[in-house]
Amino acid sequence: MTETMAPELTPWALASIAGGLFAVDPSGCGGVAVRAHAGPVRDRWLEQLRQLLPDKAPMRRLPLHIADGRLLGGLDLAATLKAGKPIAERGLLAECDGGVAVMAMAERLTSSTAGRVAAVMDAHEVVLERDGLGMRVPTRFGVVALDEGMSEEEQVPDVLMDRLAFHMDLIPIAVRDMDEPLWTSEDVGRAREFLPNVEVSDNILEALCGTARALGIASLRVPFLALRAARAAAALDGRDQVSEEDAALAARLVLAPRATMLPPSEDDMPEEQEPPPPEEPPEEEQNQEDQEDQDPAELDKPLEDRVLEAAKASLPAGLLAQLQAGLGARSRSSAAGKAGALQQGNRRGRPIGTRRGELRAGARLNVIETLRAAAPWQPLRRAQALADGSSTKSLRVHVRRDDFRITRFKQRTETTTIFAVDASGSAALHRLAEAKGAVELLLADCYIRRDRVGLIAFRGTEADLLLPPTRSLVRAKRSLAGLPGGGGTPLASAIDAVRELAESVKRRGETPVAVFLTDGRANIARDGSQGRTKATEDALGAAKELAAEQFKIILVDTSPRPQRSAQELAMAMQAQYLPLPHADAATLSSAVQTASS
Incomplete structure (x- = not known):
């Protein structure tokens, strides 16, 4: 496997290697999460996997909205009605025993279905207790989860992703980049027979666990998946001992795509006092060192450091930028647009059972x-x-x-975003410009997101509903155009107005999201009297009442510097606090979409 360790391996070569390792040990490796659109690249990879599997190994496709009876097994209706007694039928998971289950559109898989598949993968058997039947069917299989998500909010459920050793992205691969497979089905067959003889030393296991910890991987299951991949690599080479190269390859394929942090580099380590220069060695020793082919510094490095370097070399460029920004490897799940709350009924939507x-x-x-x-x-x-x-x-x-x-x-309910804009003070015109731009940007996406947007402005002694929840961009611009600025800050009245509007939105079956743009400095009380102390107490009291409704709330601090008053207000209403004093409309719209996902 030494040649597969080369850092210049193409993405297609890495995908082919992952497919070969998975074919050797489908059940032990768990599976492969393949992010790719439907096309020749994905079809070619699946075809290569099919060719590597034994002829008798089943490869079943699991439909997206598969019923529990077909997934796990249940009552064979036709046979039962014909025989006059309960007749059981095997589910798809039982039929996949010794092979692979291919899950199309896995990013839309429900958490309940993913949990049932994960439970069978862990127990290696299907436990069936339904329709008057009770049976246990042993089954061992691997999963290929095809992720066809077009947006950032679509992703394979974590309960399933945690059990799949390999996470691959085939989207950047072009047809011209594809190559022939590295192994044949005969090679994989011999590796399968030899796999039980492969042993692993404690140093290899410690190196994989240490690398996972350095990359911020919290799951205890992942290092063992990397270990299974390393054993498969050794079996393909016909070796009965996992080598350092096998461990490094497993780190590149299994650990690197899951990284959530960058390990500290040597430049980040605290400076130590330089030791005195060593004495000149004898001339004979110098000649002996010159004849060494390997760098002594590399030889002195612990095994864990060498495996970690291999994993770092395999970090994708986009992932590396995300880690440097502190976003983590799974930022796709947190950068989603808004989606309404789930609503169940018996009339319309997607079927979820009976x-x-x-x-x-x-x-x-x-x-x-x-x-x-x-x-x-x-x-x-x-x-x-x-x-x-x-x-x-x-x-x-x-x-x-x-x-x-x-x-x-x-079905998902519609989402209504309620903007509460502080129109008081000398900087009101700047804040209103940001709010206008953000509302218009959100309205432009309403046809896709099925969202509504409302606007409440507060200044002087009360809060006014300028824009009832709507999707009309023309109406929004007309309402925002004549909004004046200046005066006091009736923050408590604004919070009460948002709560009343959010309650009416919820009564209509929609999901309200409240966004406050303010510095949190109230000076007008609920009764209209002036006084910062009483106004602050009323605002905090109204914020706690709003928090009791358990709406999703975001507070955007629009002051030049983050204010403690805004932070305390956000804490009282249990809102997400965003200090964006100099954000433009596009940045504000993006931040609101991310925070409200």
Whole structure:
């Protein structure tokens, strides 16, 4: 494997190596998360993986909205109705035993389905207790999660990503960059047979654990996934001992994509007093050192440092920039646009299962699940029908009210962003310009995000609702154009106005998000009287009342320097605090979208 350690390996070569290691030990490595759009590059990688797997190894595709009965197994409806007794059918996970499960559009996978797949991967068996059945089916398989997400908010659930050894990004790879596979199916077959003979020293395990810690990887499962990858690399080379090169390769493929921090470099280490220069060695020793092929400094480095350097060399350029900015490896999950809260019902949305219920209030009957619920009781019900003297009823499927299963749906509600803008003081014109630009930018995305935007301005002695929740860009510009500035700061009245508007938004079934643009310095109390002390007390009291509603709240500190008053107000209303004194409209809009995700 020494040749695979070269830092100049192309992304396609690394993807091919990951596919080969996964083919050797699918269950041990867990799987591969492949971020790629549908196209020839992804199809070529999947085809190479198919060629590397043994001929008898199954490779099943799991549909996105797969039902639990098909995923885990359950009652075979047709066989049960024909036989007159419960007949079980194997689920897709049981059919994947010894092979690979390919999950299309894994970024849209529900957390419940991902959790069920993860539980089977951990237990190596499917536990089935439903539809009057109780059985355990052993199964060991690997997962290929195809991430086709177009936006930053779409990602594979963490419960599944944590169990997949390899995280690959094929999007930057062009068709011309693809090459032939590094191994054949015969090579992988021999490696599979040799894999149980591969041993690992304690030094290798300590080096992988230390590298994971240095890269900020908190999961204890990840170093062991790297260890399985290193054992697969040794098996492919026909060696019974994991080498340093195998560990470094595993660090590049398994640990580097998960990095959440950069390890301290030598320049960041505290300066130490330089030791005195060593005495000149004898001439014979100098000649002997000149004949050495390797750098003594490299030889003196601990194994963990050498493995860590290999992982650092494999950090993608984009990931490296994110780590230097302190964003972490999974910034894609925190840079999302806003999405409304999940709402469940029985009329519209995406199907998420069934429940027992009555056929009323627009409920939709799930015929298949209703028949599944009724099937185990058919022998008893037919015998009862014969006892009643109705021979014709014995030929029918007897369905009763308790068997009715209603389809449940899930949909995301619309999001309404309520801006509360402080229009008081000498700097009001600058703050209002930022607010106007931010509102217009958010409105431009409303057709895609299904958002509404409202505007409350507070100045003088009260807060005014300038713009009720709307998607109309023309109406928003007209309302913002005539907004004056100056006067006192009735902060408590503004918080009360936001709370009342957010409550009305929530009653309509939408998700409210409140954004305050203020420095937090109140000087007008709730009753309209002046006085900073009473006004501050009223504002903090109103903030606590707003926090009790458990809305998502963001406070943008618009003062030239971060103010303690704004921080205390944000803490009282349990809001996210953003000090953006010099932000333009685009920066403010981006910050609000990120914070409200």
